[in-house]
Structure formats: structure tokens, C-alpha cells
Amino acid sequence: MEQELFPNQEGLSFRQMALNDIPDVMVIEHESFTLPWTEEAFRNELTQNHFARYMIMQYLGQPVGYAGMWTVIDEAHVTNIAVLRAYRGRKWGERLLRELMKTASDLGMRRMTLEVRVSNEVAQNLYRKLGFKPAGLRKGYYSDNQEDALIMWAELPERGGAWEVGKEAN
Numbered sequence: 001m002e003q004e005l006f007p008n009q010e011g012l013s014f015r016q017m018a019l020n021d022i023p024d025v026m027v028i029e030h031e032s033f034t035l036p037w038t039e040e041a042f043r044n045e046l047t048q049n050h051f052a053r054y055m056i057m058q059y060l061g062q063p064v065g066y067a068g069m070w071t072v073i074d075e076a077h078v079t080n081i082a083v084l085r086a087y088r089g090r091k092w093g094e095r096l097l098r099e100l101m102k103t104a105s106d107l108g109m110r111r112m113t114l115e116v117r118v119s120n121e122v123a124q125n126l127y128r129k130l131g132f133k134p135a136g137l138r139k140g141y142y143s144d145n146q147e148d149a150l151i152m153w154a155e156l157p158e159r160g161g162a163w164e165v166g167k168e169a170n
């Protein structure tokens with residue numbers, strides 16, 4: 001994950017998640033998901049899981065989103081992605097996912113996969129926009145309402161390749 005020390009013109013920057021980000025992450029997690037992860041789950045990911053990579057998106061120094069993945073051989077499995085509700089709809093979720101995809105590619109990943117609730121049309125639209133394609137269902141995947149998960153996959157551009165992913169889907 002690239003350490004971007006200076007924000008871009010919009011004031012956005014990206015960096016690796018650290019343990020002291022967890023309180024901010026929990027605020028976003030709880031307003032974003034009906035089955036939120038615990039602080040302990042994030043702590044374990046950051047300290048115990050060598051496959052895990054977590055990224056913070058910050059606006060003028062304040063965390064406003066995060067995303068994570070497991071990088072296994074040449075496949076990246078997205079674990080979560082969320083933007084603070086007050087900052088949604090500004091294409092920042094898209095920026096965050098593009099940054100995650102670029103980081104995965106830089107790490108040598110060739111493909112990326114994720115699961116999304118069949119009812120989550122906002123997230124599915126974002127994923128389709130960035131080149132993800134549906135590849136089956138996990139029936140009753142979500143334990144709160146037994147909702148199905150849609151499995152999606154995207155091919156990642158080669159390391160150092162052009163970063164106009166998903167343009168053909170527009």
C-alpha cells in the first residue's frame with residue numbers, strides 16, 4: 001500500500017490502517033453494516049493475519065473510509081469497504097476501491113473477488129463500474145436475515161499498467 005503523505009487537491013489521501021485507527025473505523029463500521037465487525041476482529045486482522053491489508057482514506061487528516069483485503073497467491077479477496085455516511089456520493093468510494101485495486105495489482109495480484117448482499121445495489125453498481133462481474137451466489141450467507149451474497153470477480157490490470165479500470169463498463 002503506498003504511503004501518500006500529502007493529500008491531493010481534494011484533500012484526500014490514502015495510507016495503511018494502524019491500530020489507533022480502530023476507534024474511527026468502528027464508527028464507520030457501525031453506521032455501514034448490520035453485522036459490524038468488532039474491534040477485536042480488526043485488531044486480529046492488523047496484528048495476526050499476514051494475508052490482510054487494510055487501507056484508510058482520509059480527508060484533511062480525518063479517516064472517512066476504509067477498505068481491506070486478503071492477498072492470497074495472486075487473488076485479492078475484499079473483506080470490507082465503507083465510506084462515512086456524510087461523505088458518500090462524492091465518488092470517494094470509487095476512489096477508495098480504485099486505490100485498493102491498484103495496491104492489489106502492485107502486490108502482484110491478478111484478480112479480485114468480493115461478496116455483496118443481493119439487495120446492496122449501490123455497492124453492486126460501484127463494483128460493476130470498476131469491472132467486477134457476477135459469478136454466482138452464496139445462499140443465505142448473511143446470518144442476520146439469511147440474505148444471499150452475490151460473488152463478483154474482476155481482472156486486475158498488470159502491475160504498473162494503465163489505471164483506467166472499468167472504463168469499458170461505463
Ligand SMILES: CC(C)(COP(=O)(O)OP(=O)(O)OC[C@H]1O[C@@H](n2cnc3c(N)ncnc32)[C@H](O)[C@@H]1OP(=O)(O)O)[C@@H](O)C(=O)NCCC(=O)NCCS
Nearest residue numbers: 032081082083088089090091092093094116122123125126
Ligand atoms: C458502497 C460505498 C462504499 C460506495 O461509496 P460512495 O462514496 O457512496 O459511492 P461513490 O460516490 O464513489 O459512487 C461510485 C459509484 O457507486 C454507485 N452509487 C453510488 N451511490 C449510488 C446510489 N445512491 N444509487 C445507485 N448507485 C450508486 C454508482 O455506480 C457510482 O458511480 P456513478 O456515480 O458514476 O454512477 C458506500 O456507499 C458505503 O460505504 N456503503 C455502506 C457500506 C457498504 O455497503 N459497503 C459495501 C459492502 S459489500
